[in-house]
Amino acid sequence: MMNRKMMRQAQQLQNRLAKAQQELEEMTVEGSAGGGVVRVTMTGKQEVTSVIIEPEAAEDIDLLQDLVAAAVNDASTRTQELAAAKMGAATGGLNIPGLF
Secondary structure, eight states, X not given: OOOHHHXXXXXXHHHHHHHHHHXXXXXXXXXXXXXXXXXXXXXXXXXXEEEEEOGGGGGOHHHHHHHHHHHHXXXXXXXXXXXXXXXXXXXXXXXXTTOO
């Protein structure tokens, strides 16, 4: 049976995690490839909100496809790093399996 102090601490942790999750959903990151000729903006929920392609990237479709994939992967990696940092701060560094 949990004592009141433990219950209060668990509630505080839950509140911090919920706040961190909300902040993540509102944040955006930008991934890029080809020296910035392809840029992808992604939310903390990993939803792509913008793709910018400079005209010179459109000259080679195969290369463009690779650059778009690389920019999306870069943005995805950045959101994962952001989530890990945000959630790590919210948990005080505790490693909670399955959290992120």
